[in-house]
Amino acid sequence: MQTSLNLVNTFADTKTAEVKRETFGRFVTNANAHTENITWHNASVTSAVKQHSLQQVSVTLWLTGLSASGKSSIACALDDLLIRRGYHSAVLDGDNLRHHLNSDLGFSATDRRENIRRTAEVAHLFNEAGMIAITALISPHKADREMARAIIGEQRFLEVYVSASVSKCEERDPKGLYVKARQGKIPEFTGISAPYEAPQAPALEINTENTTIEAAAEQLFNFLVGQAYLK
Template sequence: MNEKAENIVWHETAVTKQERRKKNGHQSFILWFTGLSASGKSSVANALSHSLFQQGKQVYVLDGDNVRHGLNHDLGFREEDRKENIRRIGEVSRLFIDSGQIVLTAFISPYREDRALVRNLVEPDEFIEVYVHCSLEECEKRDPKGLYKKARKEEITHFTGISAPYEEPEKPEVVLDTEKHSIEECVEYLLTVLNQKQLI
């Protein structure tokens, strides 16, 4: 064990996760939205966040682009950077859970191993993987940021779905098909799932 690890001791907080949950009136957990760029992750996460907020829930969205403006501004898009990006987000998400909040994360998070790492950071009922399914063809048609066009021209390297892999979830708790269903329909379905699981 190195000196740094030896001299770090976990400090228990005066207010527990359970106490925060009781005050908030709901459970705290991660809804981990994963899928290709332009599949609708951020749109659905933000719409769900608004609905939950209107219901008085403590909720926050961690969005891939937004996080890379600050916490992860030092990371690129190579495999090792993507892994570190997700590791950091997992740790931040765990803090949100401890604070009694619902955290919605919208990240491509292309590797199963990295998503499993985050799942293993928290309790079994605190991680819900939401696969936002949308075909590559449809995502390219949408291309709101023009990223697919740049990737096809090789102006962007290591772009998921084009020059870098995306590993579909094998057993996600929720699958949303954003080619067939509207954002509103996806939100309604997610609210139903969360109610059925007695999380909200």
């Protein structure tokens, strides 16, 4: 993996982005069928130029983990940390997205997959604008996370496993969801009545059972610095 601001050159050629979309279009959507008479309009300012201007490498931190593992809290804390230190980032929170962009989706396997596809597309747009995207979604299935990786791009996608045991998450349960799941009021609830496929080789794992949100955010920030995504 390249680890310097020279990474921006990877994305400078708009043809690269077009090839990527053509390659994975059949995987994530019926793109070819719906874009036959639509022409891609190249931007006058490339992503590479925007990243150079912002002095950062655009990347997506894909935070995945059980409900109540701490994903959203860490994402927001990292966002605050980045902004206060002069960087440019945005949080894509799963619950918030389901209030608006993904409000038409339920929790079937198909809808969960579409939820992740849309989120990945938005993260890709943020990255193209030179920004750091921080997503916070349970995203329980490996195949769906790999789809997100394909949309965003291998070099821009950093899978971050926010780990905590089911018992610890159930102990926290800030939204009361585990109680409802145990009562059978929430079907297909990840960790209780539906599986969670933990990442086997994440870019970074943060175990939140014995750490603070602030410490976790600092760990993520230092990881970005160490990998030269931040200057």
